[in-house]
Amino acid sequence: MKNHLLSFGNSTRQSLNSLAMEITHPNRLWLYHLLCWVFFGAASIPVANAACHSITNEHVDLRVTYQSAPSPALSLVIYDDEQEQGFSTNEVFIVGGESARLTLPAGTPFGNAGESIWVLPQTSIPDLPKLGISGEGLPDGLFADNSVHIRLIRVDGPGHFILWQTLGPGQxxxxxxxxxxxxxxxxxxxxxxxHQHVSWGFTTSGLYRITFQAAGVLAGQSQPVTGPEHTFIFHLLPLRPFENWQATNWPCECNPQLISPGADPDADGQVNAAEYAQGSNPLLADVHLRPQATVIWHDGTPYGALIFHRSKSATDILRLPVAASQFQGDSWETLTQIHHLEDLGEIERITIRDNQPLNQSSKRWYQLRVQSIP
Known part of the structure; x- marks a missing residue:
């Protein structure tokens, strides 16, 4: 969600859905307009139904598997020896508890002395996963040099990822x-x-989606055999509020068309950033919490106002209600006058009034902008 801006009624029309509200003096026709409405997709995208497994302190491996038909291909799974079961993308997430956080000593290549790093170590720690690398089960003699490779393709997360093996003190x-x-x-x-044990390092806590691909050259050939890219989820605790919201709604999901701040998986015209900000369900098409324009009276004078809902747990975003007399242009004013605040438990319902009263010729536009805090 970093640096993501959602604007209801965004005059730049860069957001995935844009909602603008126009109101006039109550003695004139009162209008509610939906403009620039762009759905992420024509219909909702189905969420994977596979069971989702968490790995918190088990010994598992990132294992390379091979299939010869319909064409030679390599795949990757998280393999649990005890259960004798392999978990693919969208079936598992790996949790590093707060004991994974270490303070770096001097003389390591992973950062400056005193800095923190989150590590799933190559040695056994009772409350952390032990995640190895495995080629077990691959046919002997099938690949050149009797070996295969696991490539790092992409890291999506708040920090960086490092994979290493400790050979000895300072090595x-x-x-x-x-x-x-x-x-x-x-x-x-x-x-x-x-089978080898390695350390998995992360430069900060948070929710990571790390993508790998397996490759190998069949004996007697020159071109490598590869397979699909596989993305696996890592939780290095503590998670940030938006990461925790993502993990709650999509614990094993890696598809950005479902989970990104700008996605709209339930196709209700509200992207995830908006659903998160207002405390609505991103998996249920429901617009009853969507911001609304209205007219309120203050000291006997009519004012335009914006009603919106605020999730109390969404503490890592800014909400900026603004108003303007023209939809286009840069004349938007920040609204600060709270007319009414209603506590609804996990969310609040806020009515914030305009800075200027309505008159017989008034026409005002309202937006609620939502932006993540870096």
């Missing part, structure tokens, strides 16, 4: 590091039927 072999960009060099080689 580290880094396989993947997004701090200096991602290239073909960000890869880990694993032998057929081999």
């Amino acid at each position: 580290f072999e880094i396989f993947m590091d997004s701090r200096n960009g991602i290239s073909a060099a960000d890869a880990k080689t694993i032998g057929v039927d081999a």
Whole structure:
């Protein structure tokens, strides 16, 4: 959600849905206009129905698997030896509790002494997952050098990702590091039927979606066999409020058309940033909490006003109600006069009045802008 701006009635028309409200003096026709209405899709996008599993302290592996038909391809799963089950994208998320946070000593390649890093270590810690790399189960002799590779493709999250192995005191072999960009060099080689323990490092807490791809060259051939990209979810606690909201609604989902701030998975014309700000359900097409323009009376004088709902838990966003006499242009004024505030439990219903009263010739437009706090 970083640097995402949602504007109801955005005159730049850059947001995925734009809602503007026009009101006039109560003695004239009172209008409510929906303008620039753009749906993210023609219909809602179905959410994956697969069971979602959390990994909190188990020993699991990122395992490479192979299929020969209909064409040779490699895949990746999170494999749980104890359950003898592999979990693919949209089926699992991995949780690093607050004990994953470490303070860096001097002399490491992971940051300055005294800085924090969140680590799922290669050694066993009772309350943290132990996540290895595995080529177990791959056919012997099928791949050149009897090995395959796991490539880092993308890191979506609040910080950077580093994969390494500690060889001894002060000795580290880094396989993947997004701090200096991602290239073909960000890869880990694993032998057929081999298993290695590695450390998974994150430069800050938060919700990460990390995408990998497996590749290998079949014996006697020159072109690599690859497969689809696989994205896996990591929670490095504590999560930020919007990350926690995403994790609650889509615990195992990686599709940005469902989970991003600008997505509208229930196709109700309200993107996720708006649903989060007002405390509505992003999976249920429901517009009863949407901002509304109205007319209120203050000291015997009519004013235009904007009614909106505010989620108390959405503490990492700014809400900016504004008004203007013309929809186009830069004459929008910030509204600060709260006329009424109603506590509804987890949300508040706020009526904020215009800075200027209505008269017989008034025409006023209202917007509610929602922006994340960096």
